[in-house]
Amino acid sequence: MTTEMTMPRRGAGPGGLRLRAAIAAAFVLAPLNPGRLRRVLTRCSRGARPATYDETLEVYEAVIATSRRCAGRYGCLPRSVAIALACRMSGVWPEWCAGVRTAPPFAPHAWVQAGGRTVGEQAEAADLRPLMVVKVREGGPGGHDGGDDGGAG
Numbered sequence: 001m002t003t004e005m006t007m008p009r010r011g012a013g014p015g016g017l018r019l020r021a022a023i024a025a026a027f028v029l030a031p032l033n034p035g036r037l038r039r040v041l042t043r044c045s046r047g048a049r050p051a052t053y054d055e056t057l058e059v060y061e062a063v064i065a066t067s068r069r070c071a072g073r074y075g076c077l078p079r080s081v082a083i084a085l086a087c088r089m090s091g092v093w094p095e096w097c098a099g100v101r102t103a104p105p106f107a108p109h110a111w112v113q114a115g116g117r118t119v120g121e122q123a124e125a126a127d128l129r130p131l132m133v134v135k136v137r138e139g140g141p142g143g144h145d146g147g148d149d150g151g152a153g
Helices: 016-029 034-045 053-066 076-088
Strands: 095-101 108-114 128-134
Touching (some): 034 076, 034 095, 034 128, 053 108
């Protein structure tokens, strides 16, 4: 067997190119100031349906398998944005959160959650305090669009 027969090509598989585009976009968006990033993600979430935990977990696993920087300890912001954008390309949107860890190590953090559970996080939801949340609002295209919840905690 040759290496070509055993190793998948880069970008091979369902969504490979879209996934890489979402990751690239996440690295462009991550340096934005928090308010602008929230506004961009809010617009992206419009018209989506809420993502399930399983859908979001599948995208999380694909993102960390594709990008070492997103998988790294300090990759939480681009990772969470990439997951949200990749989910959106499938017509769904997880809750995108930015906030702080309330248990050691205390630090800023960004994550996604779906079905009331954090996705791919070692920390439980109780150990994370969201300061900004972008989620799909009920009511569809004519209703209120996704946005932050005003600092819920």
